[in-house]
Amino acid sequence: MAQMTMIQAITDALRTELRNDPKTLVFGEDVGVNGGVFRATEGLHKEFGEDRVFDTPLAESGIGGLSIGLALTGFRPIPEIQFFGFVFEVMDSIAGQMSRARYRSGGRYNMPITVRSPFGGGVHTPELHSDSLEGLMAQTPGLKVVVPSTPYDAKGLLLSAIRDNDPVIFLEHLKLYRAFRQEVPEEEYTIPLGKADVKREGTDLSIITYGAMVHESLKAAEELEKEGHSVEVIDLRTISPLDIDTIIASVEKTGRAMVVQEAQKQAGVAANVVAEINDRAILSLEAPVLRVAAADTVYPFSQAESVWLPNYKDVIETAKKVLTF
Amino acid sequence: MASNTKKAQKFDAKKSLETVEEQFQTLQILNEEGEVVNEAAMPELSDEQLQELMRRMVYTRILDQRSISLNRQGRLGFYAPTAGQEASQLASQFALEKEDFILPGYRDVPQLIWHGLPLYQAFLFSRGHFQGNQIPEGVNVISPQIIIGAQYVQAAGVALGMKKNGSKSVAITYTGDGGASQGDFYEGINFAGAFKAPAIFIVQNNRFAISTPVEKQSAAKTVAQKAVAAGIPGIQVDGMDPLAVYAAVREARERAVNGEGPTLIETLTYRYGPHTMAGDDPTRYRTSELDNEWEKKDPLVRFRKFLENKGLWNEEKENEVIEKAKEEIKEAIKKADAAPKQKVTDLMSIMFEEMPQNLKEQYEIYKAKESK
Ligand SMILES: Cc1ncc(C[n+]2csc(CCOP(=O)(O)OP(=O)(O)O)c2C)c(N)n1
Numbered sequence: 171m172a173q174m175t176m177i178q179a180i181t182d183a184l185r186t187e188l189r190n191d192p193k194t195l196v197f198g199e200d201v202g203v204n205g206g207v208f209r210a211t212e213g214l215h216k217e218f219g220e221d222r223v224f225d226t227p228l229a230e231s232g233i234g235g236l237s238i239g240l241a242l243t244g245f246r247p248i249p250e251i252q253f254f255g256f257v258f259e260v261m262d263s264i265a266g267q268m269s270r271a272r273y274r275s276g277g278r279y280n281m282p283i284t285v286r287s288p289f290g291g292g293v294h295t296p297e298l299h300s301d302s303l304e305g306l307m308a309q310t311p312g313l314k315v316v317v318p319s320t321p322y323d324a325k326g327l328l329l330s331a332i333r334d335n336d337p338v339i340f341l342e343h344l345k346l347y348r349a350f351r352q353e354v355p356e357e358e359y360t361i362p363l364g365k366a367d368v369k370r371e372g373t374d375l376s377i378i379t380y381g382a383m384v385h386e387s388l389k390a391a392e393e394l395e396k397e398g399h400s401v402e403v404i405d406l407r408t409i410s411p412l413d414i415d416t417i418i419a420s421v422e423k424t425g426r427a428m429v430v431q432e433a434q435k436q437a438g439v440a441a442n443v444v445a446e447i448n449d450r451a452i453l454s455l456e457a458p459v460l461r462v463a464a465a466d467t468v469y470p471f472s473q474a475e476s477v478w479l480p481n482y483k484d485v486i487e488t489a490k491k492v493l494t495f
Numbered sequence: 496m497a498s499n500t501k502k503a504q505k506f507d508a509k510k511s512l513e514t515v516e517e518q519f520q521t522l523q524i525l526n527e528e529g530e531v532v533n534e535a536a537m538p539e540l541s542d543e544q545l546q547e548l549m550r551r552m553v554y555t556r557i558l559d560q561r562s563i564s565l566n567r568q569g570r571l572g573f574y575a576p577t578a579g580q581e582a583s584q585l586a587s588q589f590a591l592e593k594e595d596f597i598l599p600g601y602r603d604v605p606q607l608i609w610h611g612l613p614l615y616q617a618f619l620f621s622r623g624h625f626q627g628n629q630i631p632e633g634v635n636v637i638s639p640q641i642i643i644g645a646q647y648v649q650a651a652g653v654a655l656g657m658k659k660n661g662s663k664s665v666a667i668t669y670t671g672d673g674g675a676s677q678g679d680f681y682e683g684i685n686f687a688g689a690f691k692a693p694a695i696f697i698v699q700n701n702r703f704a705i706s707t708p709v710e711k712q713s714a715a716k717t718v719a720q721k722a723v724a725a726g727i728p729g730i731q732v733d734g735m736d737p738l739a740v741y742a743a744v745r746e747a748r749e750r751a752v753n754g755e756g757p758t759l760i761e762t763l764t765y766r767y768g769p770h771t772m773a774g775d776d777p778t779r780y781r782t783s784e785l786d787n788e789w790e791k792k793d794p795l796v797r798f799r800k801f802l803e804n805k806g807l808w809n810e811e812k813e814n815e816v817i818e819k820a821k822e823e824i825k826e827a828i829k830k831a832d833a834a835p836k837q838k839v840t841d842l843m844s845i846m847f848e849e850m851p852q853n854l855k856e857q858y859e860i861y862k863a864k865e866s867k
Contacts, residue, residue, distance in 0.1 A: 199673075204706030204779050227712045228643060228673035228704050256642065259677075294623060295773075296573045296601065297641045436853060465839060465857045467846050472572060472623030473837040477864070 234263020269312030529800025647683030673704020734762025
């Protein structure tokens with residue numbers, strides 16, 4: 171076992187699969203010699219050479235189309251979009267093309283593509299570098315959308331994503347890259363896609379969340395514990411498809427639920443989770459299922475982001491409403 | 496085999512490429528020693544104008560140095576260094592008229608400042624404060640684009656708008672050698688060409704897009720030759736030579752306002768510093784030999800020599816500019832410091848002309864939070 175940050179765990183997973191499968195290719199802007207702007211591909215160009223790990227010209231649409239073409243010729247592409255705010259440049263390749271390739275070919279063509287991309291707020295970036303746009307992906311049939319919250323999960327989920335024969339959008343929260351270290355096995359292991367993880371068990375309230383908000387929720391749960399509330403925290407890990415079974419089992423146990431996301435409130439992943447709970451477990455509920463989310467503005471200019479981003483205090487405030495309903 | 500050779504002789508598709516490539520030579524007027532090597536191309540500039548251009552370059556070099564150190568002290572936010580690119584940035588802006596509209600990339604803050612954006616607003620932009628983006632009335636610019644290439648298509652739109660309005664002005668936009676790979680780059684020059692819109696497209700080729708060398712961006716030997724495919728004029732200029740940059744942009748401007756459509760201009764330049772101040776390390780992808788080679792071409796050095804030989808510049812003048820720059824930068828920082836703290840409710844109120852229900856509700860929640 172080694173102590174790894176999330177970004178080290180990601181590099182480790184990439185290295186593992188580049189070694190395992192000669193058909194895997196890592197490419198994108200500055201991922202070669204430079205090792206990626208966050209160093210996620212550090213050392214890979216050196217170890218695997220220009221054929222397997224390479225810089226592309228600066229064009230996200232090109233990166234997306236290239237991935238599809240390489241998938242059609244038997245490769246397993248692992249492209250990087252340097253920041254997920256640039257996804258709009260490659261939206262057609264992702265949401266209009268690779269998500270549909272299996273369907274429109276009558277099942278003839280796989281798209282074993284893993285699009286990796288950093289996202290998420292709290293680190294004072296310029297515009298379109300911090301936006302939480304996972305909802306756009308989750309709204310697109312044909313894509314799997316994964317958001318790890320710990321180094322251990324990141325490695326196991328990334329290995330599963332790469333090995334999956336359908337397109338996976340793998341979103342890495344910027345603030346979690348180097349936030350903490352965790353024991354991560356050096357050998358390979360996988361965590362199945364579509365499986366949530368109960369990060370903390372509890373009996374009074376289920377908090378369903380993902381990404382950086384897992385940590386805010388855990389912190390809130392600790393505080394609430396001091397006041398005698400037993401809070402369960404579920405890390406979705408995959409936001410599409412959802413792990414309905416884990417969510418519903420928890421809600422049936424606690425009778426109270428809330429959903430926490432970093433993204434803006436409007437038409438988001440949290441809204442979808444609330445709807446699923448209402449559809450399936452309304453009779454188990456003691457209180458309405460509430461949401462904690464960011465305000466419905468464009469991602470704020472960085473000077474206001476600390477107020478705009480949801481944090482554990484917001485989680486506690488909403489949790490109390492649900493607990494005392 | 497034999498028939499293949501015969502075919503190749505009949506249709507020599509490579510020939511047209513070679514012909515194009517041969518045609519794209521670099522325009523230079525001032526060499527590294529500050530000597531005029533192309534008298535015929537000399538732009539018409541008065542002594543005062545030449546001095547003013549030098550003043551701006553010196554000023555902007557100081558601004559770059561101060562911005563870097565302010566960033567390191569945590570007193571500025573996002574910043575993309577500009578040293579090395581002064582000729583490319585400032586001489587191109589110097590060739591414009593006030594009514595011309597600038598669509599910049601993130602590195603092109605100096606052009607905005609010389610086009611009228613108050614310095615303290617440039618600092619607020621860097622700090623991530625929306626007031627930095629509130630361009631004053633009468634300053635024809637939009638705040639720096641972060642999405643590489645987006646400004647290129649928009650420039651075609653601004654230019655077409657100007658044409659429809661019958662105004663004798665141009666839209667000018669900037670990107671880098673990396674940006675010239677974006678789909679938006681091609682769409683922008685193509686649209687402007689198709690509509691014969693008065694646009695000037697500048698590609699500041701500083702050889703690296705973050706770490707990626709220009710050779711990896713394209714099989715095209717020059718960026719300028721991409722103009723051929725769009726059916727518009729293209730030219731490559733020595734981007735360390737302020738006179739060549741000025742001449743090329745001035746000529747493109749004249750053509751544009753005469754209704755002859757857009758021009759693509761590639762300026763060969765170099766950024767001495769890191770890509771941005773957010774952790775880029777150029778030693779990972781550039782050699783110090785290459786840095787030294789380009790520093791010898793420095794635009795300030797050669798323009799200073801040129802002006803000194805003409806008796807238009809001396810150390811005293813230079814020091815005056817430097818002192819003034821430092822003073823004004825200090826004042827501008829003070830003014831930026833005095834800007835009101837940015838609130839989420841401010842951002843809510845600029846989202847729509849009329850606030851929709853969801854925002855109205857959230858506004859009240861944040862207002863209560865902010866007043867705590
Ligand atoms: C659409 C988009 N993709 C990627 C980026 C990230 N990025 C910022 S600057 C840069 C390199 C740009 O290089 P170039 O166009 O040559 O301009 P330079 O920075 O050298 O001035 C990249 C990849 C971005 N801002 N927007």
